[in-house]
Amino acid sequence: MLVSVPGAMSGVLRGVNDRRDQTGFAGRLRDMDDRTWTITGSFDPGAPDWHYLPVDVPDGVREIEVVYRYDKPDVAFGVKGNALDIGVFGPGERFRGWSGGARDRFTINATEATPGYVPGRIDRGEWRIVLAPYTISPQGMDFEVDVTVRFGPDGPGFQPSPAPPTAPAADRGRSWYRGDGHMHTIYSDGARTPEELVADAREAGLDFIVSTEHNTSSAHLQWGHHATEDLLILNGEEVTTRAGHWPAWNLPAGKWIDWRYRDPRELAKVVDEVHECGGLVVAAHPFGPCIGCTWEFGYESADLVEVWNGTWTLDDEATVIAWDSLLRAGRWIPAVGNSDSHGHHDRIGLPHNVVLADGLTGPQLMQGFAKGYNWIAESSAVRLEFTATAGGTTATIGERLLAEPGAPITIEVKASGAPDTHIRILDHHGPQWGGYVPAEGAEVRWTTQSRYSKWVRVEIRREQPTPTTRDTMVALTNPIFFR
DSSP: OOBOOOGGGBTTEEEEEEEOOSSOOTTTGGGOSEEEEEEEEEEOTTOOSOEEEEEEEOTTEEEEEEEEEEOOOOOOTTSOOOEEEEEEEEGGGEEEEEEETSOSEEEEESSOBOTTBOOOOOOSEEEEEEEEEEEOOTTOEEEEEEEEEEESOOOSOOOOOOOOSOOGGGOOSSEEEEEEOOBOOTTTTOSSOHHHHHHHHHHTTOSEEEEOOBTOOGGGGGGGGTOBTTBEEEEEEEEEETTEEEEEESOOTTOOOOOOOOOHHHHHHHHHHHHHTTOEEEEOOTTOOSTTTSOOSOSTTOSEEEEEESSOOHHHHHHHHHHHHHHHTTOOOOEEEEOOBOSTTSOTTSSEEEEEESSSSHHHHHHHHHTTOEEEESSTTOEEEEEEEETTEEEETTOEEOOOTTOOEEEEEEEESOTTEEEEEEETTEEEEEEEEOTTOEEEEEEEOTTTOSEEEEEEEESOOOSSOSSEEEEEEOOEEEO
């Protein structure tokens, strides 16, 4: 077995060393139960994003295990320390798993794999362990990677169990459906098991969820064990690049989307791949304050933008302002909101989407989202109806209403389940009307014309400050447009 580091890594990896004992195991591995060796090296500050450690695997290996560690020197306040992500590709660049920095080891065999990794045979050929420095301290980063191979016959083959494509008990035909499209389990860096996530989503009153683990498709293959007839589970992936995160929605089970790029031209190629599958691309938390979370690609390739991510914070406020500015400039990207839940303390469905679709299937939901037939709520208790009427014709969220110049357009908003909040009606000039929502709910009527308003949208806010904002969003709609 040979371990090598390509010459392209020269100057990036310092002092790479393959440590094996001197028993001459090359050529004798078939007679051993297992074998472990260690690869060591260092990263300089400013190292590129992805580094590969090739491992030539012979016939007869039934399991591979990788354990890694790296130093974490003290750094001054405000200076980034060391953080190193890890994953692996099999022969032929076949994706076999990713755990980022969520765990320090993984195992793969024919029967099972560490969450985040894909079970299956350990094929002969070149495997590549991918190391991805997230941040590097000024002192650099020293790492060690232990690779263990175990020989013997394969166990029983893994049996995939993807989620069914329907949830008949929740399908109401053409209706408004509630769903959370950004969440994590133990299959990436989340704390919930899939079973716990399903239970919490049902308790939150959701009709559907999208499985969006960081950079891995492995969770797709087990949702069938936890599916219920009243909750649709769609496959996805939070594609976690170093220049922004984007959930890919409605992927075929097991479909993996690549994340190794910063160039928008490379992103465009991968977006085409998602669209060919009938999926959509969501620009997630565009002003997220973590390294790599801020959206740097521009919005040309995004189908949707996540304007509200989890508990309401200053970066959500910034995203809504930026999204509204695009609207005023004539550029509309439909808005969505999701919980991005990781820990048990993150509430599933805070927030979630309420999308108008012809039925509860992946293609029907994607069609509703793509058209912008969606509003966002902090919980399933919040109810909202929002319409615009002119000349006997009525339009709702995401639709376009034809109105004669000078003809009155009547805006109607009905809100309930949001006591002690305030409704705001906004157009391209800014807020135009505001009113209080008491415990019993409110019905609002306001009139405009197409010569005055290009579109209108609605926000409901609670005058409850957060640590970073002066109030809290309760509901937000996409616009109704006038022409």
